[in-house]
Amino acid sequence: MNRQILVVEDEKPIREMITFVLEQNGFNTIEAEDYEDAKSKIVEPYPDLILLDWMLPGGTGVKLAKTLKQNEYTRSIPIIMLTARADEDDKVKGFDVGVDDYVTKPFSPKELIARIKAVIRRVSPTALEEAIEFHGMKLDPVAHRVSINERALDLGPTEFRLLHFFMTHTERVYSREQLLDNVWGTNVYVEDRTVDVHIRRLRKAIAGEGHEDFIQTVRGSGYRFSGKIKMSL
Amino acid sequence: MNRQILVVEDEKPIREMITFVLEQNGFNTIEAEDYEDAKSKIVEPYPDLILLDWMLPGGTGVKLAKTLKQNEYTRSIPIIMLTARADEDDKVKGFDVGVDDYVTKPFSPKELIARIKAVIRRVSPTALEEAIEFHGMKLDPVAHRVSINERALDLGPTEFRLLHFFMTHTERVYSREQLLDNVWGTNVYVEDRTVDVHIRRLRKAIAGEGHEDFIQTVRGSGYRFSGKIKMSL
DNA sequence: ACTTTTTGTGACAATTTTATTACACGCCTA
DNA sequence: TAGGCGTGTAATAAAATTGTCACAAAAAGT
The missing domain is CATH 3.40.50.2300 (Response regulator)
Structure with a gap:
């Protein structure tokens, strides 16, 4: 989708x-x-x-x-x-x-x-079921697998859906509410900050290959998944 | 068949x-x-x-x-x-x-x-008749026999059909419902969890040669039959 | 520098999901 | 008809996941 x-x-x-x-x-x-x-x-x-x-x-x-x-x-x-x-x-x-x-x-x-x-x-x-690839990360919705530079990742269901959403919606900021709507589903009552925790878990899961910087925090707005990693000045 | x-x-x-x-x-x-x-x-x-x-x-x-x-x-x-x-x-x-x-x-x-x-x-x-082979496992639909590294397995009818389905549909996640539809047949009323039990029986049956890891649990989604065994870290 | 706001982190208990075991029923076959 | 299978289901154990909280860290504002 x-x-x-x-x-x-x-x-x-x-x-x-x-x-x-x-x-x-x-x-x-x-x-x-x-x-x-x-x-x-x-x-x-x-x-x-x-x-x-x-x-x-x-x-x-x-x-x-x-x-x-x-x-x-x-x-x-x-x-x-x-x-x-x-x-x-x-x-x-x-x-x-x-x-x-x-x-x-x-x-x-x-x-x-x-x-x-x-x-x-x-x-x-x-x-709708083709594998998605983004800067060395591969997500296969059919096999339900994620790999980063050929190394398989072990994600929980929510982390998988979150990453799936990000990989299909890159280079764009999403508020916590939007993420909740899209990943958790509409009409679910969950705290905003829960997103933070899952972002954290996802970052942790994909860490080690440099790709953890792909998930970027946009203060006051939400998060963005991007291949253009932000350089420190 | x-x-x-x-x-x-x-x-x-x-x-x-x-x-x-x-x-x-x-x-x-x-x-x-x-x-x-x-x-x-x-x-x-x-x-x-x-x-x-x-x-x-x-x-x-x-x-x-x-x-x-x-x-x-x-x-x-x-x-x-x-x-x-x-x-x-x-x-x-x-x-x-x-x-x-x-x-x-x-x-x-x-x-x-x-x-x-x-x-x-x-x-x-x-x-309709050719034997299927997958990573050392061999399944002969005609003779109704399964072997793993030349060692014959003893499977019940349902386990056989389940394994047969898996061997012809690898590297892909199937929900319990899909498995019921495909292995048990459509319009049969059987509990979802029954699949778990048969998965268990199948795992047990093929155990001992390392191949039991081929049947993988995908939490929240179903099961997957795969040659790429998941490594623990 | 100090205060306020926002985000990152680790821990934890509740919940959900899956694994495993036990058992009863139906169906053959002897 | 007794005994063995094979099956489905229910009960229970085990494991994984998830939402929240409390507090630390970071950023922004004054």
Whole structure:
């Protein structure tokens, strides 16, 4: 359930609502508000899926889709169109340019997530269970194994889920509450500081190879998992 | 034997008749009643064969076959089409999308089993009978024998099936429920914990040669059969 | 430098999960 | 029908995990 989704939507409230929902469901998001912005963000590493508003300023939504689907390198990125109009013609046009699915506004978060997962599953049935690698750390969700430079780690269930989350959500700060929501699950009552303890345990578990610095404390905000280790000055 | 067959058929009586016949003949079955249901059940570990009704609601039988045969990961799963109509055109279309065989309703259980075995034999000539070897352990499905470094083991039927499943599904964590589904069969009511007991019995049975560590407990998730034995520090 | 706020750490008890043992029931077979 | 298996379940023991607390350490603010 990893990877990045680019949300192209000009209306900020809607865009933020969407990204909120996505993040709640364990996806990483990138935002873009118009054609140019989107294009500048569709670079390597390419997003794993694009949510594209039909009604971009200047009606450039379809244009963008068409462009992407005609380009050799971006052709394979799945696109889900968002539209306010349940207009059949629009749908046809959308599918004509190779769009993978269609979601009509307003939509429920549940529906959106379901569609996204369906598309991802269709495009790459194994994407959700492929091993993740990050700077010499490898996490295999299927075998339920973690190794760091070929050395196997022994993690408890929670530590494993925490690391899994971090490895799929790198270079970004998460508050303790967000971590609780994502790793422990929503509607569980656990103290904020419990996160600290598990961070500590995880750090300890991966210590010895230099990678313990990957888990960074961002004072006042939370924690971040990053390959760019912070240098002392 | 002990292979999994996915039965995709919308009419419940027929579906149950088929699964009954299959289970009688030593196959494990999974059931699906429509396109979506089927798709959601075609995940790792992939079924070894799919029995697919031609006339799914919405005429999606062929569509499903086509989809599967176009996907890199599911392409190799053999598909047998079931149809009520002995229509030559349909058959041709079916073969066009890469279906492996065709069975016309009504069919006798005997015929169905025969076709299934034929397809399996064609796809993987030795799969049904060839001995499996894994790190010095040898399991012969035909002779129903297991040996470890040439020393014969004495296993009960369930232990044998469990080990057989493990030897054909290594390096991967299976929950107790998954193990129940695969080794005991779907739609059997057995306690989760029963798996523990059989794991214990199997461990005991293969003990003495170091191989008992192959069956690994993954706390909170299930069990894993692996050649990479966990080192203590 | 002193105070306040935030984070790191080690210890611990409660809880959860798994291992192990014991036992009863059903099914063959003799 | 008695005796042996093989199985599932329940009871109990053992082990691992987890959330919190108390206090130390570090950082930020005054």
